[in-house]
Amino acid sequence: MLSHGWRIAAPICLVISVVTFGCAAPPPGPQGAGSAPPAGTPAAAPSGPKRITAGIRGTAQVLYAKLNIGNAGLGVADVALMVDAGLTARDDQDMLHPELAEGVPTIDNGDWKLFPDGRMETTWKIRERAAWHDGTAFTADDLLFTWQVVSDPALPVFSAPGFESVEDVEAPDPRRVMVRWKQAFIYADQMFSTALAVPMPRHVLERAYADDKLGLPQHPYFTTEFVGTGPFKVKQFVPDSFVALTANDDYVLGRPKIDEIEVRFIPDANTIMANLLSGTVQVVLDPRSLTSAQALQIKDQWTDGHFDFGRSSWVVMFPQQISPNPPAMADVRFRRALMHAINRKEMGELAPIPVQIADSWVGPDWVQYRDVQESIVPHPYDLQRANELLGELGYAKGADEMYQNAAGQKLSVEVRVPGTDINLRSGQTVLDYWKQAGIGGELAVVPAQRTNDREYRSTYPGVELIRPGAAVDTFVNVKSTEIPLAERNWAGTNRQRYASPALDTIIERYLTTIPPSARLDVLRDAVHFVGENLVYMGLIFDPPVLLISNRLKNVPPASLWNGHEWTFD
Numbered sequence: 001m002l003s004h005g006w007r008i009a010a011p012i013c014l015v016i017s018v019v020t021f022g023c024a025a026p027p028p029g030p031q032g033a034g035s036a037p038p039a040g041t042p043a044a045a046p047s048g049p050k051r052i053t054a055g056i057r058g059t060a061q062v063l064y065a066k067l068n069i070g071n072a073g074l075g076v077a078d079v080a081l082m083v084d085a086g087l088t089a090r091d092d093q094d095m096l097h098p099e100l101a102e103g104v105p106t107i108d109n110g111d112w113k114l115f116p117d118g119r120m121e122t123t124w125k126i127r128e129r130a131a132w133h134d135g136t137a138f139t140a141d142d143l144l145f146t147w148q149v150v151s152d153p154a155l156p157v158f159s160a161p162g163f164e165s166v167e168d169v170e171a172p173d174p175r176r177v178m179v180r181w182k183q184a185f186i187y188a189d190q191m192f193s194t195a196l197a198v199p200m201p202r203h204v205l206e207r208a209y210a211d212d213k214l215g216l217p218q219h220p221y222f223t224t225e226f227v228g229t230g231p232f233k234v235k236q237f238v239p240d241s242f243v244a245l246t247a248n249d250d251y252v253l254g255r256p257k258i259d260e261i262e263v264r265f266i267p268d269a270n271t272i273m274a275n276l277l278s279g280t281v282q283v284v285l286d287p288r289s290l291t292s293a294q295a296l297q298i299k300d301q302w303t304d305g306h307f308d309f310g311r312s313s314w315v316v317m318f319p320q321q322i323s324p325n326p327p328a329m330a331d332v333r334f335r336r337a338l339m340h341a342i343n344r345k346e347m348g349e350l351a352p353i354p355v356q357i358a359d360s361w362v363g364p365d366w367v368q369y370r371d372v373q374e375s376i377v378p379h380p381y382d383l384q385r386a387n388e389l390l391g392e393l394g395y396a397k398g399a400d401e402m403y404q405n406a407a408g409q410k411l412s413v414e415v416r417v418p419g420t421d422i423n424l425r426s427g428q429t430v431l432d433y434w435k436q437a438g439i440g441g442e443l444a445v446v447p448a449q450r451t452n453d454r455e456y457r458s459t460y461p462g463v464e465l466i467r468p469g470a471a472v473d474t475f476v477n478v479k480s481t482e483i484p485l486a487e488r489n490w491a492g493t494n495r496q497r498y499a500s501p502a503l504d505t506i507i508e509r510y511l512t513t514i515p516p517s518a519r520l521d522v523l524r525d526a527v528h529f530v531g532e533n534l535v536y537m538g539l540i541f542d543p544p545v546l547l548i549s550n551r552l553k554n555v556p557p558a559s560l561w562n563g564h565e566w567t568f569d
Contacts, residue, residue: 049260050258050260050567050568051260051261052258052260052261052549052552053261053262053264053275053280053281054263054281054285055075055263055272055275055276055281055285055289056076056078056263056264056284056289057075057272057284057286057288057290057420059239059240059448059451060075060239060243060263061076061223061452062222062223063079063080063083063222063243064080064084064222065194066158066198067157067217067222075263075289078285079243079263080194080198081194081230081560081561081563082230082231082245083226083228083232083233083245084199084229085100085229085231086099086194086195086198087099087101087124087143088104088189089562090190090195091556091562092556092561096189096190100130100138100199100252101124101126102125102126102127104189105122105124105189106189111123111124114184118184119181119182119183120180120183120184120185120188121178121180122179122191123178123179124177126138126174126175126177127252128175129250129252130229131229131250132203132204132227132229133234133248135250136201139171139174139175140175140176141174142200142202143169143192143199144169144170145209146192146198146199147166149200149209149216150163150197151163151166152213154213154214155216156488156489156491156492158197160196160197160493161481161493161511162185162187163196163197165183165185165511166179168180179191183512184514186510186514186519187511199229201221201227204225204227205219205221208221223237223239224237224239231248231253231256231564232247232256232261232563233246233248235260242262242265244260244261244263245260246260247259253564254564256564256565257564257567261563263285264281267448269294269421272284272289272290273297273298276298276302276547277301279304279549282305282548282551283546283548283552283555284547287308288467288469290547291422291545292353292544294421295307296353304549304550304551305549305550306548306550307548308545308546308555308556309544309545309546311363311543311544312355312363312364312542313467313468313470313541313544314361314363314470314539314541314542315358315422315465315540316358316465316468316536316537316539317430317463317464317536317538318463318465318495318496318536319534320459320460320496321498321499322497324461325461325462326411328393328395329413329462331393332534333389333393334389334390334393336386336389337386337389337390337393337439338434339379339534340379340381340389341381341383341386342381342430342433342434342539344357347429347539347540351542353542353543355541355542356541357378357540358538358539358540358541359376359377359379359538360372360376360527360530360531360538361470361474361530362376363470363541364541365543366472368520371520371523372524375524375525375528377532378531379534386437390403390411390439397438398410401438402435402438410440412440412442413434413440413462414441414442414443414461414462414463415442415443415444415465416446416462416464417444417464417466418445418451419445420467422467422542423466423467426467426539426540430465430539431443441462444460454484454489455486457490464495465539472523475506475526475527475530475535476507476510477493477495478493478494478496478530479493479503479504479507480498480499480501480504483499496535500533500535502529503535506525506529507526509522510522510523510526551568552566552567553567553569554566
């Protein structure tokens with residue numbers, strides 16, 4: 001029987017509401033900031049500053065996305081897109097746009113060059129008006145300094161997969177930067193973007209870096225003294241409470257149409273929904289902040305807003321691979337046994353909104369799904385197979401029908417979860433299924449004050465269960481050089497701390513394969529390897545939902561990259 005947590009919300013028939021409501025267009029509004037107001041509009045309405053209030057699910061500790069780890073503070077990455085900018089920006093359709101640069105390097109325009117020996121060269125020209133929020137000109141010197149920091153082995157927290165492919169970075173003049181690559185890298189055109197190496201201000205951080213480089217991540221620049229290049233400036237940042245943003249009059253792509261944005265940190269879902277219903281909050285950043293089921297709870301009451309559903313995220317467990325407890329977690333047979341003991345089909349059908357099993361991070365609503373579907377390795381509910389695998393590992397059931405090892409020690413697996421609703425509900429449901437199969441376990445909730453504690457988040461004993469965002473290249477985060485270790489100050493994207501030369505080779509092939517068709521072949525290999533070895537233990541999919549006031553326009557349902565274009569009636 002399923003945990004009661006899955007039975008407290010909307011019935012299965014509500015999935016019809018998701019489709020119809022999610023696809024409905026928002027009520028009609030003005031066509032642009034310059035449109036004439038309709039007859040009867042109060043004269044005072046457009047005269048004052050345009051202000052909105054946004055909410056994020058969690059507590060932001062930093063305003064710099066690279067330092068926000070482990071799903072801490074959902075929405076922090078979206079705030080970072082508002083206050084910072086890169087040479088290029090990726091939109092909600094995965095298309096690159098020039099931001100601080102005049103153009104995106106391509107083979108056609110000659111700014112991305114491929115050489116016969118496999119090396120590459122990419123060049124950007126900085127826009128003439130590009131500047132930091134304090135008025136200092138943004139130049140190639142800032143990018144040279146940024147590269148110095150992000151490539152420093154003493155500061156792995158700023159690194160990213162692919163940086164090892166860089167041969168050198170040089171600035172032919174103050175407005176031009178050139179990156180030479182030792183080998184192909186598919187994301188070379190995103191260098192110095194918010195996705196890879198977020199530009200840093202030399203004039204603010206150079207002295208701090210020279211005096212105490214190890215203390216750089218704790219510099220107040222990343223919080224209360226932030227100076228960015230994005231459409232909004234930080235007016236006030238109160239940790240654990242809110243950040244107030246004001247329009248950057250000199251933003252290189254044009255002054256934002258909204259004058260002020262207050263982003264409130266609201267860790268409780270019910271409080272977020274109450275704020276939406278009262279009109280206090282006009283948009284909830286990060287579509288993972290509320291589940292689709294929670295959004296539907298206010299569907300009929302929230303007449304002033306609408307939902308935009310994004311591409312499905314998955315609920316997934318990351319199995320610990322370094323000194324796990326139980327030690328058998330490092331054996332793929334044990335992970336398979338755990339998966340066979342979970343009735344994910346029933347779990348998806350009886351979820352507040354019926355969803356599908358997640359045997360891979362590539363969801364059925366992704367454009368790549370049909371291409372990789374045959375490479376996906378399923379692990380269906382099969383208690384007999386779970387029992388066989390546990391028997392192979394030396395476990396047997398005791399008098400109480402619970403598994404124990406040869407020494408008589410009870411088998412128990414900790415499921416560690418951040419305290420959001422879907423994580424808590426999913427974690428308890430997994431434990432209920434395991435208990436029915438004779439596998440003991442306990443739920444451990446990540447305390448809010450430890451969400452950015454890198455050592456704590458890296459050294460969980462059993463599995464960590466979260467609902468992360470996913471991208472087609474999610475698997476590249478599992479590169480062995482990205483394992484969080486004490487000697488790297490617990491920095492790294494490899495959450496499960498999984499090491500495999502075979503997977504490293506697949507990741508390297510993917511990151512260096514330029515032709516899309518050939519890269520798709522590598523993706524198939526990755527999907528199969530990850531599924532076969534249960535590098536991730538996927539549970540179910542859940543559609544992320546962005547909640548937006550009808551008065552707020554031009555907000556895309558995925559990446560909130562275009563804050564300067566948002567308008568508010």
